[in-house]
Amino acid sequence: MVFLLLPLIIIALVILLSGFRIIPQNYEGLIETLGKYTKTVKAGLVWIVPLIQNSRKVSLALQPLEISKYSIITKDNAEITTSLTLNYLVTDSYRYFYNNTDSVESMVQLIRGHLRDIIGRMELNEALGSTSQINTQLADAIGDLTDIYGIKVVRVNVDELLPSPEIQRAMDKQLTADREKTAAIAKAEGEARNIELTTKAKNDALVATAKAKAEAIKTEADAEAYRIERLQQSLNNAGEGYFKNESLDAFNNLASGPNNLIIMDKSEMTELGKVPAAKKIWDKLDQEEQATPETEE
Structure with missing residues (x-):
């Protein structure tokens, strides 16, 4: 009798043990009874009725x-x-x-x-x-x-x-065209800027040259005016006897020349002496001006 029950007991144990299911971590189990949803179970050891119930695992992981x-x-x-x-x-x-x-x-x-x-x-x-x-x-x-x-x-x-x-392809062509356009504009702007700077430099040079010439002319005019002023001062400071002597020398020089006939008013005789006197003073001023740079050096 025992031998007859032993196989049945073993079969029953196998059936019971086959009903255990393990639901892994981060999963849920869906229990179905005869194909119909019964319940949802969490992770862990679960037992279902063998041959009647079934379990499905659904992952809850990302x-x-x-x-x-x-x-x-x-x-x-x-x-x-x-x-x-x-x-x-x-x-x-x-x-x-x-x-x-x-x-x-x-x-x-x-x-x-x-x-x-x-x-x-x-x-x-x-x-x-x-x-x-x-x-x-x-x-x-x-x-x-x-x-x-x-x-x-x-x-x-x-x-x-x-x-x-x-x-x-169309976008690449448009991009290439835009880049070429930008480069052409930049080149044109650069050339225009270069022309502008060159023109400004030339104009500045012309202005500087003109200013230098004007300064030189002004300096020369100031020097000439100074020499004339010195000449006038020297003539004003010279005595009447000095001009008479110069007049006599002038007449002597004229008399020794080929054209020795001179007609003039008596009052102009003394004025005639101022001509050689002025020349002497002018030559003296020239000598002073030529000596001045050498002295400064």
Whole structure:
């Protein structure tokens, strides 16, 4: 009798032991009874009724996901290719597993739709320069997906926005043209500035030369006026007898010449002596001026 019960006991023990399940850390277990959801259990050792109940494990850990490149049309009908990455976690294992056949794919389709809507309201240049703004709008649009898919998107980031090859070639040509235009303008401005500086330098040189000449003429005129003033002072200071002697010498010189006939008023005879006297004084002033630089040196 004992031998007959022993196999039954062993089978019963095996069945009982087969009902134990281990739910790992950061997982939840969904218990089903005859295919119908019964309850959700936390991590640890769980026992279910063998052959009647079943358990499913759902990870609650943060999951990374990369959405492959796909095309979007902007407001100005330009085609761009975008790709993004995100991190999500399951916040409601029941909704995640039972409400959708594939909650992750449904979430991806929702995110793509929001991204198409956001970029579709932007022109190409605006979209290419507004990655941070797009990330913010996309995160606000997604919100908390717990009630729909049992998922929460923790972070979403648009990694790249690439125009189509045709648009890239057109943009490269435009960029090259803009650079050439900027370089031509800079070169023209440089040449104009060079001409302006050269002209100013020439004008400054002409002005300086003119000023130097004016100063030289003024100096020469001042010297001439000074010599005339000295001459006049010397003539004024000379005595009447001096001019008479000079007049006699002048008459003697004239008498010794081939043309020795002179007719003049008596009052002019003394004035005649001033001519050789003035010449002597003038020559003396010249000698003084020539000696002055040598003395200064």
